Amino acid sequence: MTKKSKLLLGAIIVAAALSYLIYGGIREAAVYYITPAELNEKGASAADRSFRLGGMVVPGSVHWDPGTLQLTFRLTDGKEQVAVMHTGSPPDLFKEGTGAIVEGKYNSGNLFIASTILAKHSEEYRPPQAGQAQAKDLYRTLMKPPEERR
Amino acid sequence: MISTLGRFTMVLALGIALYGAIVSILGARRRKPALIESGRGAVFAVFGLATFAVLLMEAALVGRDFGIRYVARNASLGTPLLYTVIALWGALEGSILLWIWILALMSLLAVVIEGKRNREAIPYATAVLLSISAFFLFLAAFPANPFTAIFPPPADGRGPNPLLQNHPLMAIHPPCLYSGYVGWSVPYAFAMAALIKGRLGEEWIRTVRRWSIVAWGFLTVGIILGGWWSYEVLGWGGYWAWDPVENASLLPWLTGTAFLHSMMIQERRKMLKVWNLALIITTFTLTIFGTFLTRSGILSSVHAFSESTIGPLFLAFIGVILLVSFGFLVYRSDGLKAEGDLDSLVSRETAFLMNNLLLLGFAFAVLLGTLFPLISEAVRGVKVSVGEPFFNKVNVPIGLVLIFLMAIGPLIAWRRASLESLRRNFSLPLLLAFLGTGVSSILGVRGLYPLLAFSLAMFAAATVIQEFARGARARRQISGEGYLTALSNLTRRSQRRYGGLIVHLGVVLVVIGITASTVFKLEKEVSLKRGESMHLGRYQVRFDDLTAWQESHRFVVQGTFTVLNSNRQVAEMRPAKRFYPSEQQPIGTVDVRSTPREDLYLILSSFTRDGASATLKVLIRPLVMWIWIGGAVMALGALVAIWPDRRVLAAEPIKERVAWQPGRS
Numbered sequence: 001m002t003k004k005s006k007l008l009l010g011a012i013i014v015a016a017a018l019s020y021l022i023y024g025g026i027r028e029a030a031v032y033y034i035t036p037a038e039l040n041e042k043g044a045s046a047a048d049r050s051f052r053l054g055g056m057v058v059p060g061s062v063h064w065d066p067g068t069l070q071l072t073f074r075l076t077d078g079k080e081q082v083a084v085m086h087t088g089s090p091p092d093l094f095k096e097g098t099g100a101i102v103e104g105k106y107n108s109g110n111l112f113i114a115s116t117i118l119a120k121h122s123e124e125y126r127p128p129q130a131g132q133a134q135a136k137d138l139y140r141t142l143m144k145p146p147e148e149r150r
Numbered sequence: 151m152i153s154t155l156g157r158f159t160m161v162l163a164l165g166i167a168l169y170g171a172i173v174s175i176l177g178a179r180r181r182k183p184a185l186i187e188s189g190r191g192a193v194f195a196v197f198g199l200a201t202f203a204v205l206l207m208e209a210a211l212v213g214r215d216f217g218i219r220y221v222a223r224n225a226s227l228g229t230p231l232l233y234t235v236i237a238l239w240g241a242l243e244g245s246i247l248l249w250i251w252i253l254a255l256m257s258l259l260a261v262v263i264e265g266k267r268n269r270e271a272i273p274y275a276t277a278v279l280l281s282i283s284a285f286f287l288f289l290a291a292f293p294a295n296p297f298t299a300i301f302p303p304p305a306d307g308r309g310p311n312p313l314l315q316n317h318p319l320m321a322i323h324p325p326c327l328y329s330g331y332v333g334w335s336v337p338y339a340f341a342m343a344a345l346i347k348g349r350l351g352e353e354w355i356r357t358v359r360r361w362s363i364v365a366w367g368f369l370t371v372g373i374i375l376g377g378w379w380s381y382e383v384l385g386w387g388g389y390w391a392w393d394p395v396e397n398a399s400l401l402p403w404l405t406g407t408a409f410l411h412s413m414m415i416q417e418r419r420k421m422l423k424v425w426n427l428a429l430i431i432t433t434f435t436l437t438i439f440g441t442f443l444t445r446s447g448i449l450s451s452v453h454a455f456s457e458s459t460i461g462p463l464f465l466a467f468i469g470v471i472l473l474v475s476f477g478f479l480v481y482r483s484d485g486l487k488a489e490g491d492l493d494s495l496v497s498r499e500t501a502f503l504m505n506n507l508l509l510l511g512f513a514f515a516v517l518l519g520t521l522f523p524l525i526s527e528a529v530r531g532v533k534v535s536v537g538e539p540f541f542n543k544v545n546v547p548i549g550l551v552l553i554f555l556m557a558i559g560p561l562i563a564w565r566r567a568s569l570e571s572l573r574r575n576f577s578l579p580l581l582l583a584f585l586g587t588g589v590s591s592i593l594g595v596r597g598l599y600p601l602l603a604f605s606l607a608m609f610a611a612a613t614v615i616q617e618f619a620r621g622a623r624a625r626r627q628i629s630g631e632g633y634l635t636a637l638s639n640l641t642r643r644s645q646r647r648y649g650g651l652i653v654h655l656g657v658v659l660v661v662i663g664i665t666a667s668t669v670f671k672l673e674k675e676v677s678l679k680r681g682e683s684m685h686l687g688r689y690q691v692r693f694d695d696l697t698a699w700q701e702s703h704r705f706v707v708q709g710t711f712t713v714l715n716s717n718r719q720v721a722e723m724r725p726a727k728r729f730y731p732s733e734q735q736p737i738g739t740v741d742v743r744s745t746p747r748e749d750l751y752l753i754l755s756s757f758t759r760d761g762a763s764a765t766l767k768v769l770i771r772p773l774v775m776w777i778w779i780g781g782a783v784m785a786l787g788a789l790v791a792i793w794p795d796r797r798v799l800a801a802e803p804i805k806e807r808v809a810w811q812p813g814r815s
Contacts, residue, residue, distance in 0.1 A: 018514075032532060066763065067677055088755075088767075141760050143699060
């Protein structure tokens with residue numbers, strides 16, 4: 001075998017190894033986007049895979065216990081709802097009535113265990129609405145004159 | 151007034167750029183020095199106009215001229231001066247303006263610096279550079295005009311995106327990154343000049359090597375600073391998320407790194423001529439593609455793409471670049487036969503070829519992972535994301551092999567390496583690598599990849615240090631210099647080689663930092679009442695107080711935490727949340743205490759309204775600081791490699807067959 005063909009063979013082996021890595025990576029790491037209705041339809045068959053579940057946070061469904069850091073809420077696509085549980089603080093952008101995408105797995109108890117919450121951030125500018133409390137009104141009790149803080 | 155003047159400036163610059171590109175080509179083809187001189191003048195004029203436009207925009211921003219839409223959206227009365235000035239690159243239109251200015255500056259420098267040495271290539275390179283300028287000037291003059299007026303002007307602007315006014319790093323990260331992107335235009339222009347002209351020897355490689363290292367250095371610094379900014383500002387405790395914006399900057403870095411290595415093979419051995427041209431074309435295209443990817447909105451969905459005005463323009467521009475560049479490459483392929491041949495498989499050539507193959511494989515995986523959701527949506531109609539697990543799974547093994555090649559490449563001989571030389575060069579580093587593996591294993595490193603990462607890093611570092619030590623010792627024996635003098639003279643005699651080795655040492659530091667901060671990461675989130683504390687690693691964190699106050703452009707709620715290490719107070723840390731009037735949600739501000747050993751990272755997750763309790767997330771990430779230090783070392787190495795060499799400058803009136811001299815006939 002000439003040096004050139006040896007080199008070519010080496011290159012082919014490397015390329016094959018790379019393709020195998022990439023193929024396997026995609027098979028294992030692909031996470032499908034899914035709506036609450038689609039998830040309910042899949043039911044128990046969806047239990048072993050990770051999904052990205054997208055929907056609107058149902059108003060009034062959010063409960064957060066600061067002691068145990070358990071966050072529970074329901075996501076809806078307008079048709080059906082899925083109960084979601086997450087351990088940790090709700091992200092800043094997470095709010096009732098706004099969109100959120102959660103990534104995680106469906107457990108057998110019809111509960112979606114989310115490892116990550118990706119709140120949807122709207123880039124649109126919205127001026128402070130009338131009647132909406134200013135931050136400084138909400139946290140009046142914390143206010144201190146500047147010289148007291150270092 | 152500013153609006154009309156700004157737009158006029160852009161349109162005028164566009165006209166001049168187009169004129170300059172045409173007369174440069176005409177001048178070179180018809181051998182009319184006056185026309186070439188006129189093309190050169192166009193480069194100066196475009197730079198002057200671009201500078202004027204940037205100053206005009208800055209005047210509008212600092213003067214809070216809310217009659218300009220860009221100012222109204224990206225500045226406000228309450229925004230501090232620094233963040234008002236840097237709002238120039240806070241949004242799309244201003245970024246394009248900055249891009250234009252950097253490109254104009256680089257073109258000017260290229261024409262001035264290379265003008266004397268490269269009389270034959272310069273008109274073509276000028277034409278290419280001015281054509282690229284013309285594309286961006288067209289964007290700025292029409293679809294993405296930064297000077298668009300609004301009427302009536304609002305009383306106050308909205309101010310920059312809060313994330314962009316939360317950290318001073320925003321002042322240097324984007325300009326560095328853009329210089330890295332734009333910098334590749336110059337090597338591309340000279341490569342195209344060589345192709346168009348048909349001068350396919352090694353001249354163009356010699357011309358572009360410094361420019362390529364400059365672009366590569368800026369890109370490196372830009373990427374590292376981006377990671378640092380993300381770490382300090384975004385408040386998730388990480389520095390790299392395989393986000394499309396990050397991937398877009400990594401792609402040209404990978405192909406550019408491949409080029410920096412393969413161009414050495416062409417210089418030395420006159421091989422890989424087509425490959426090098428293809429690499430530089432690819433790298434340049436990827437810089438444009440990155441901007442397209444992040445600015446057209448295509449990533450959120452295929453459907454968002456059709457709504458964006460600049461997306462299709464970018465796509466068309468990329469199409470033209472690929473068509474023209476590869477068209478010329480095919481047209482000239484006869485003149486691009488390799489003159490050298492591979493002598494042995496155990497040689498530096500082989501190591502570099504492997505390195506190129508793997509860097510391209512790495513880039514392909516990153517590209518595929520970034521575009522996969524799009525491809526899947528377009529082909530199958532299903533939205534799929536591959537995310538971090540994919541990138542880690544595929545790229546970590548490739549990266550490890552690359553570190554191995556990085557260690558052996560510089561020490562293995564050109565053409566053919568003898569067994570004896572391999573033993574002499576690698577026995578000590580190999581020994582150290584095994585020793586290092588043992589030590590890291592005792593220190594608690596588990597798992598194949600982390601252990602491999604540490605031992606390969608050790609191996610690479612040992613080869614670099616051994617190389618410096620041997621060189622210095624040899625000089626000392628001959629000339630009797632002191633160690634430091636010997637080191638500096640050694641480096642100065644062969645700047646590119648030793649600069650490259652310094653870069654490799656920087657890469658080693660980055661690898662060690664990334665591995666340690668990922669493998670040994672500790673993380674805990676708890677709710678604390680005032681006076682309560684939590685433990686993580688060696689630290690105890692006590693919640694002392696929560697305070698709030700109003701600043702000119704935001705409202706701040708800040709927690710005070712005392713950090714103790716074995717009952718000794720080591721720091722007081724203050725993570726906060728900042729409320730901007732233009733945002734519905736607060737922006738978290740983390741507090742990081744960095745030491746060479748580890749970073750302590752505090753995030754204020756939430757708090758009760760009366761301040762009685764707060765939820766705190768604490769992270770410990772070992773050796774993170776070494777990633778930033780490694781980045782600085784890489785930049786230093788690049789600087790050493792391009793530093794003007796006095797010996798060469800004195801001895802080098804470049805010998806080129808000059809048939810005619812523009813401006814002098």
